[in-house]
Each structure stands twice: as C-alpha cells, then as structure tokens.
Amino acid sequence: MTGKSGKKVRYWLASGALALTAVLSACGGGGSDASGSGGDVTINFLHWRGEDVKALDTIIDKFETANPTIKVEMQTLPSDQYQSTAQAKLSDGSVGDVFASFPGAQFDALAKAGVFTDLSGSSFLDSFNADLIAAGQQDGKQLAVPYQLVYNDPIYNVKLFEKYGLTPPADWEGFLALCQTLKDNGIIPIAFAGADIGPGQFMNTMVMNNEPSEDIFEKVEAGEAKLTDEWWVKTLTQIKELNDKGYFQPDALGTKDAAAGALFVQEKAGMLASGSYQLAQNAAQNPELEQALLAPITVSAGEAKYEGVHTSTFMLAVNSKSKHPEEAKKFLEYLSQPDVAGEYANATGQNVTVDGVSYDSPELKVAEDWTSKKTLFQPRFTIKNGDNQKAVTNSIQAVLGGSAPEEAAQEAQAVIDQNLSKS
Structure with missing residues (x-):
C-alpha cells in the first residue's frame, strides 16, 4: 500500500475482520504477495499490540533504510480477537510473514497447525536470555522467540x-x-x-x-x-x-x-x-x-514458595507458509539486536528478554527490580x-x-x- 510519494502507509486495525479485509483489499492483497518497484519484497508483520505501533514504525523505518530491498507492512488486532482469529489468518501465508503468538494455548495450537518455522540454530538466538525464551520451545525446537518480559503482579x-x-x-x-x-x-x-x-x-x-x-x-x-x-x-x-x-x-x-x-x-x-x-x-x-x-501471598509467610509471577510473551515467529522466509528472519534478527530491543523497550514501556538492554524509565526499572525475586512462570499459560x-x-x-x-x-x-x- 503506497502513497503518491511511494512511501508505504502502515496501518493499525482495531476493529476486526471486516476492517482487515477492507484494508487488504485497498492494498491489493496480503503482505506476503505484495512487492514494490525495483524488485522490493514486502513482508507482513501481524501482532496485537496496537499501542506499540508508533515505536515499531520508527524501528521499521530504520530497518528499511538498512535493508532497502525489504519493506515491512504492519497490522494489529485487539488481543482478544487476535487469540481467536490469528490461526485462520496465518494459515495460507497471505499475512503474518512475521507474527506474534501468546504462550500457552495459542502457541500450542499454532504449533500443532504447523504455522511456525523452526528457528533452532539461528545466530540471533544468542542475543536472548536462554531461560526466558524457553516458552517458545517445543520438542527441542525453538519455534518462537518471546520478546517481552512481563510480571503478572498487581x-x-x-x-x-x-x-x-x-x-x-x-x-x-x-x-x-x-x-x-x-x-x-x-x-x-x-x-x-x-x-x-x-x-x-x-x-x-x-x-x-x-x-x-x-x-x-x-x-x-x-x-x-x-x-x-x-x-x-x-x-x-x-x-x-x-x-x-x-x-x-x-x-x-x-x-x-x-x-x-x-x-x-x-x-x-x-x-x-x-x-x-x-x-x-x-x-x-x-x-x-x-x-x-x-503479589498477594495466599499462605503464611513460611509457606510461600514464590514472590510473584513472570511471563515471557509477545512471542515472535516466522510463518512456515511465508513466501519470503529469509527476509522475515532478517527482520526478526534486526529486532533481536540489543540496541533495537532497547529502543523498543524504552519507547513502549515493556521489558524485554534480550540481554544487554539498558532501561531509562521509572516504570521499566520497577519491573527490572523483580529480576532478582523468586517468580513463577504464569500458571494460566501452562x-x-x-x-x-x-x-x-x-x-x-x-x-x-x-x-x-x-x-x-x-x-x-x-x-x-x-x-x-x-x-
């Protein structure tokens, strides 16, 4: 989808399948099939965090400058709708060359459907805290990379x-x-x-x-x-x-x-x-x-095993049906760089699983303080x-x-x- 200047217009969908269909129709089809002039490849990034669009737009601009033959088209859906409809939207590869998954039930369903590309052995995995990306593993394979570190405490x-x-x-x-x-x-x-x-x-x-x-x-x-x-x-x-x-x-x-x-x-x-x-x-x-x-402690102080709950979520993945898997991996690799992950974290107020990131806001430092506490991976996502x-x-x-x-x-x-x- 391009304007008169040739600059791609990114969009945020916040109202469901009809809006998605309308936008894709206006663009002449899904991201995986779209291409610009001069042999450019357009990949589609599908996720649920509409509040991150502004920060990600800036990051995508820098990625496109560094990779002039790759364009990134971004779409978002509300989180509840994303959980119920993402699998259907990803199934033919027309959207979501790169996509996000929740851990737990959605990750398991997408894995069973064969939507994930196996990322095992990718060099960019070394940028992450190995313990925090375990939620994206199944049967010894790294199918997705959790990007955010969240503490699910009041x-x-x-x-x-x-x-x-x-x-x-x-x-x-x-x-x-x-x-x-x-x-x-x-x-x-x-x-x-x-x-x-x-x-x-x-x-x-x-x-x-x-x-x-x-x-x-x-x-x-x-x-x-x-x-x-x-x-x-x-x-x-x-x-x-x-x-x-x-x-x-x-x-x-x-x-x-x-x-x-x-x-x-x-x-x-x-x-x-x-x-x-x-x-x-x-x-x-x-x-x-x-x-x-x-976190509410529901037992006596002496019986408490955990101080709180953490989740590694916003699990980034490459669609196995993508027509441009290498370009999709290149974008994922870019997001994995500590300076880029730090830019994302500080702009969105979300802690990340990438090592070597410096946080500059009081809110991020509040969450960072919990890294030394005894926390349990979110029970609901098990x-x-x-x-x-x-x-x-x-x-x-x-x-x-x-x-x-x-x-x-x-x-x-x-x-x-x-x-x-x-x-």
Missing part, C-alpha cells in the same frame, strides 16, 4: 501506601488487613477487570503458592489432578472472600479493563489487578502516579487447551457472580473431563 500506588503506612504484606492475613485499611479510608483496595482480563491475570498470583506443583495444570489436563481438589477450591474461596468483603469495586464482574485502569489512574483504587505491562500506560495518563508491583483455559477463568467469574467455590470448580472440571473424553 500494581500498587506507592504514595497511597505511604500515606496509610502500608507495605506489601508477606502473608494472606496481612493482605486482607491491607485491603481493609484502604477500604476504611475510602479507597477501593483492588480495581478488578472482572469482565475481561482480570480473572486471567489475577489467578496467577492467587494460585502460585496454593498449587501443589508447577505442573499442576498440566496434570489437570492429563486427568492426573482435578480443579475440584483443595488447591483450586481454596484459590476460588480466597477470590470470593476479597469480593464479599468489598475489596473489589462494585460490579467487578461487569468492569472492563479500561474502566478498572481508570479507577487506578485516578487514584480511586490502591491496587490494579493487571501486571507490569500496564505501568507505562498508567504513567502516560497520570505522570504524578508512583507505581510498584506486589494450560494448553483454550477451552480448558476459559473454563478455569470462567470459574473465577462464577464466584464473583455468587456461585459457591465448590460449585464453580465442579463446573470447570466438567469441561476438562469432556475434553479428556475426546482425546
């Missing part, structure tokens, strides 16, 4: 905590007392997006010290453990306790991400049940906001089946809606059992 307002003499608690009783202090002073303890991202984010720190092993959800999906066991019923019981005591805002179940974030940014809530990925966005909306991360993952998060929504924890766990387990019977 964010808290440092100044509000200081005002009321609060510090991150070391046990469950301390967390309840902290919430009560905030409530007693007219502050919503936890802004919770129960209608969309909240259950999937908050479950991670709530279950991290309750679960009997790191692979418990893998055991559930294999029929070796159940959601009706004590560890998950306890987790649901504690989430229900927070809701019943009024520690979430009214109608938490009907609150979407933007509304929950607004409560925190406006300093009406002391904590936001999201993660480090939202620090920069909050700071942009309220530059006076001082933020840090904490659930490989998308239907099972949804059943787990639905059980949280069920207790917010008034269901007993045991009943909600039984309903979720029924979905697991049904999927097990099909395998």
Whole structure:
C-alpha cells in the first residue's frame, strides 16, 4: 500500500475482520504477495499490540533504510480477537510473514497447525536470555522467540501506601488487613477487570503458592489432578472472600479493563489487578502516579514458595507458509539486536528478554527490580487447551457472580473431563 510519494502507509486495525479485509483489499492483497518497484519484497508483520505501533514504525523505518530491498507492512488486532482469529489468518501465508503468538494455548495450537518455522540454530538466538525464551520451545525446537518480559503482579500506588503506612504484606492475613485499611479510608483496595482480563491475570498470583506443583495444570489436563481438589477450591474461596468483603469495586464482574485502569489512574483504587505491562500506560495518563508491583501471598509467610509471577510473551515467529522466509528472519534478527530491543523497550514501556538492554524509565526499572525475586512462570499459560483455559477463568467469574467455590470448580472440571473424553 503506497502513497503518491511511494512511501508505504502502515496501518493499525482495531476493529476486526471486516476492517482487515477492507484494508487488504485497498492494498491489493496480503503482505506476503505484495512487492514494490525495483524488485522490493514486502513482508507482513501481524501482532496485537496496537499501542506499540508508533515505536515499531520508527524501528521499521530504520530497518528499511538498512535493508532497502525489504519493506515491512504492519497490522494489529485487539488481543482478544487476535487469540481467536490469528490461526485462520496465518494459515495460507497471505499475512503474518512475521507474527506474534501468546504462550500457552495459542502457541500450542499454532504449533500443532504447523504455522511456525523452526528457528533452532539461528545466530540471533544468542542475543536472548536462554531461560526466558524457553516458552517458545517445543520438542527441542525453538519455534518462537518471546520478546517481552512481563510480571503478572498487581500494581500498587506507592504514595497511597505511604500515606496509610502500608507495605506489601508477606502473608494472606496481612493482605486482607491491607485491603481493609484502604477500604476504611475510602479507597477501593483492588480495581478488578472482572469482565475481561482480570480473572486471567489475577489467578496467577492467587494460585502460585496454593498449587501443589508447577505442573499442576498440566496434570489437570492429563486427568492426573482435578480443579475440584483443595488447591483450586481454596484459590476460588480466597477470590470470593476479597469480593464479599468489598475489596473489589462494585460490579467487578461487569468492569472492563479500561474502566478498572481508570479507577487506578485516578487514584480511586490502591491496587490494579493487571501486571507490569500496564505501568507505562498508567504513567502516560497520570505522570504524578508512583507505581510498584506486589503479589498477594495466599499462605503464611513460611509457606510461600514464590514472590510473584513472570511471563515471557509477545512471542515472535516466522510463518512456515511465508513466501519470503529469509527476509522475515532478517527482520526478526534486526529486532533481536540489543540496541533495537532497547529502543523498543524504552519507547513502549515493556521489558524485554534480550540481554544487554539498558532501561531509562521509572516504570521499566520497577519491573527490572523483580529480576532478582523468586517468580513463577504464569500458571494460566501452562494450560494448553483454550477451552480448558476459559473454563478455569470462567470459574473465577462464577464466584464473583455468587456461585459457591465448590460449585464453580465442579463446573470447570466438567469441561476438562469432556475434553479428556475426546482425546
């Protein structure tokens, strides 16, 4: 897609398949088949982070200057739509020469569909922290490279905590007392997006010290453990306790991400049940906001195994159906350079998995401080089946809606059992 000057116009899609179709039609087809004058190759970069478009546009301009025969066309979709439609869009290679994947269920589904190109042995892998890109491996192959390092721990307002003499608690009783202090002073303890991202984010720190092993959800999906066991019923019981005591805002179940974030940014809530990925966005909306991360400890201090949760996500990959795989790999290699990864990190407020990157914002330094803490890879993303993952998060929504924890766990387990019977 080019303007009169010949300069390619990049676009951000935020409204679904019709918008995508319209834009592609206007461009005369998908990125993989497009080419400019003089033998230029156009590759398509498909992902869900619309908020990164401005930063990535600058990086792409520099890449194209360094590689004048390669043009990069970028498309984005909302994250929920990306999870449900990406596989279909990637299947014929017409879009997404380079694409992003979530870890867990989406990564597993795309791997089974054969969408990933094996990147094993690529020299640019040496730029990454080897431990942090393990989530992109399957059967001994590096199928995708996680680019972002996220801490899925609630964010808290440092100044509000200081005002009321609060510090991150070391046990469950301390967390309840902290919430009560905030409530007693007219502050919503936890802004919770129960209608969309909240259950999937908050479950991670709530279950991290309750679960009997790191692979418990893998055991559930294999029929070796159940959601009706004590560890998950306890987790649901504690989430229900927070809701019943009024520690979430009214109608938490009907609150979407933007509304929950607004409560925190406006300093009406002391904590936001999201993660480090939202620090920069909050700071942009309220530059006076001082933020840090904490994780609810659901057990006694002596029983706690983990201080928080991390995820290596925004997993970059090359489409196995791409008509320009070498050019796609060249773009991925460029993104892997520490100076480029640093430019991306500091412009977007996202920590990265590339070694040797210097962070220059307070928000990135907040997350960087967590690299020395004992954290667990996000439990939700160890659930490989998308239907099972949804059943787990639905059980949280069920207790917010008034269901007993045991009943909600039984309903979720029924979905697991049904999927097990099909395998």
